[in-house]
Amino acid sequence: MRSVDEHLTEILGGVAALPPLDLALLEAHGTVLAEPVTAPVPLPPFDNSAMDGYAVVAADIAAATEADPVVLPVVGDIVAGDSGVSAIRPGLTARIMTGAPVPAGADAVIPVEWTDGGNANVRVSRAAPAGNYIRRAGEDVVAGQVVVDAGTRLGAPQIGMIAAVGRSRVTVRPKPRVVVVATGDELREPGSPLGHGQIWESNAYMLTAAVAEAGGTGFRQATVEDEPGKVLEMFEDQLVRADAIVTTGGVSMGTKDVVKEVLAGTGTVGFHKVRMRPGKPQGFGLLEGTPVFTLPGNPVSAYVSFQVFVRPALRAMQGLDSDPLPTVSAVLANDVKSPAGLRHFMRGKLSFDRGAYTVTAAEVQGSHQLGSLASANALIELPEDVEFLPAGSHVDVMRLPS
Template sequence: MKTVEQHISDVLRLVEPLPPIELDLLRAHGSVLAEPVTSPVSLPGFDNSSMDGYAVVAADLAGAAEDRPVRLPVVADIPAGDASAAAIRPGHCARIMTGAPMPAGADAVVPVEWTDGGQAEVLIGRAPAPGNAVRRAGEDVREGTTVLEPGVRIGAAEMAVLAAVGRKAVRVHPRPRVVVLSTGAELVEPGSPIGPGQIWESNSYMLTAAAIDAGCAAYRHGFVGDEPEEVLSTLDDVLVQADVIVTTGGVSMGAYDVVKEVLSGLGTVAFDKVAMQPGMPQGAGTVGPSRTPILTLPGNPVSSFVSFQLFVRPALRKLRGLVPAPLPTVHARLAAAVRSPKGRRSYLRAVLAYDGLEGGPAYTARPAVRQGSHQLSALAETNALVVVPEDATELPSGAVVEVLRLPARD
C-alpha cells in the first residue's frame, strides 16, 4: 500500500498557488498577500500628542509639584486634524487633544489629569520630562519601510497596516473555490423524510464547512446518485466554478463505487490504497480541459474527515499561497490503551488536554471510545488525532504518542 507521505506528495504536485489578483481591502480579508507592501510615508507623519492635555516647554515646569503648581497662560486649542501651524513661546502652553499635531516650540505634553483643566490659564502640579506623551514622526514606520511581506495572511492587524499606509487595494492569492459533492443512491437531503436503507447526507456539509474553515470559498453542490452518466455530467457542470473539486464516496472496491468507475475511464485520476486507518481508499488527479485538481475521499464520515485534514487541507494551503504545512503536532501521554491494525497508520480521535506535569509531555490525550469510521458523533467531542505508527498494534495507557491538533473551533 501507498504511504501517507507519498499520497500527500502526490496531492501537492497537483496544485500551485492561484495567480494573484488585485482586491479592495475588505474583499482581500482572509487572502494571502502576493506582493511586498512598503509605506510611502513615515508613521506617524508628524509629531503628535498621545494624550489629551497641554503642550508645553518642559523646562518651564522644572519645579512643578502638587504643593507648588506652575501657572501658565493657554494661548491655543489644538484639536486632532488641526492643519494650522500653531506655535508656543516659553512660558506659555496650548491645550491639545489626542492625535493633534504638536505646536512648534513645545517638547512635552502634560496630561490633563496633572492639571486643574483650565482653559484661559492652567495650574500644572507635576513636571514632565521632555518628550512626555509625544509620538514622534516616524517612530512606528519610516518612509520606504516594508511593512508586510508576501505570504502573509491578511487578518485584522494586517488590514489595519494596509489602510494605515494608504493602500486601497492589494495583490493577493484569491481564496480557492472548492466544490464539494457526495455520491450515493442511499443519500437523502437533511429535512426530507427517509425510507428503509436511506440516510441523511452529511459529508458534503462537513467538507464544505472544513474548506471554509481552511480559508476557502466553498460551494456544496450536494450529492448525486450512483449512475455514471449523472456523475460525469455533474463534474462537467461544476468545473467552471472550481479551483479544486472534492468528492466523497464511491472510491472503494464495490460494484457501485461510481466515482472510481467514472474517473478511472478518464485516465487522469489515480486510485490507491493508502496505509492508514481510517481512510484507506483515496484518489487524486485532474479533470476537464483546464486540468482542475480533483481529490476523491472515502464515503465513511470519519474517513472523509481525516482524509480532508491530512490531504486536502495542505493542498488548499498551497493554492492559497501558504506553506502546505501539516496539522501542528505535539507529544502527549495516552490516557487509555489503544489498538491498531498492523501495517497501517491509525489516526484515532481524541481529546487533547494540557496537564502541565513535569518529567514528560505537558499534554494528555484521551482516545474517544467510539472509533468506527462510521461513528460520526465522536468528531464533535474531540480536538485531536492520536497517531499510532504502522508497526504498532497496541499502545498502553501512559505511552507517549504523536498527536495532531485539529483546527480550533472557536
C-alpha cells in the same frame, strides 16, 4: 497499497499556486498576500499627542506640585487633523487633543487630569519630563519598512496595517474555490423526512466547512445519486467555476461506486488504496487541469482524508507551505491498539496542564462514528509499525481546527 506520504507527494506534485489577483483591501480579507507591503512614510508621520491635555515646555513646569501649581496662559487649541503650523514659546501652553500634532517649541504633553482644565489660563500640578505623552514620528513604523510580508494570510490586523500605510489594493493569492459534493442514493437533505435505509447527508456540510477552515471558499453542491450520467454531468457543470473539486463516497469496491466508475481513466485521476485508517480508498488527479479529490464516504474517513491530503493541497494553492495540521507531542492517557502496517489517525481529547500535553483516545474509533469526531479536538497519529502503545507513551498529535 501506497503509503500516506506517497499519496500526498503525488497530490502536491499535481497542484499549483493560484495566479495572483489585485483586490480591493476588504475583498482581500482571508487571502494570502503575494507581495510585500512597505510603508512609504513613517508611522506616525509626525510627533503627536498621546493624551487630551496641554502642550508645554517641560522646563516651565519642572517645579509644579499639588501644593504649588504652575500657571500658564493658554494660547489656543490644537485638534487631530489640524493642518495649520502651530508653535508655542516658553511660558505658554496650548490645549491639545489626542492624535493632534505637537506644536513646535513644545516638548511634553500634560494630561488634563494633571491640571484644573482651564481655558484662558491653566494650573499645572505635576512636573513631567521632556517627551511625556508624545508619540514620536516613526516610532511604530519607519519609512521603507516591510509592514506585512508576502505569504501572510490577511486577517483584521494586517488589513488595518495595510490601510494605515495608504494602500487601498493589494496583490494576493485568492481563496481556492472548492466545490464539495456527496454521492449516494441513500442521502437526504437535513430537514427532510427519512425513509427506510436513508440517512441525512452530513459529509458535504462538514467538508465545506473544513474548506473554509483551510482558507478556501467552499460551495456545497446538491447530493448526486448513484447514476453515472448524473455524476458525469455534475463534474462537467462544476469545472467551469471550481479551482478544485472534492467528492465523498463512491470510491471503494462496491457495485454502485459511481465516482470511481465515471472518473477511472479520465484525465489523470487514479484510485488507490492507501495504508491508513480510516480512509484507505482514495482518488486524486486532474480533470481538465482542475484537481479532483475523491474521498471515502464514511464521515470520519472523509474528514481525516481531508485533513491529511486536501488541506495541504489547498495551502499549496494559496502559495503557502503545505504543512500538516499543527502537531505536538503528548503523553497517552490510556492504552491504544493499532492495525499492523497502517498509519492510524485516532480521535482524541488533547489537554495541556503544567507545561505538558496529555491526550486521551476516544473509546470508539469506527469510521462511521461521527459522534466521537464531533467531541474530539485532535488526531493521534500512530506509525505503521505500531500495534500497541501503553498509557504513558509519547505520541504525535495533530490539533484539529477549533
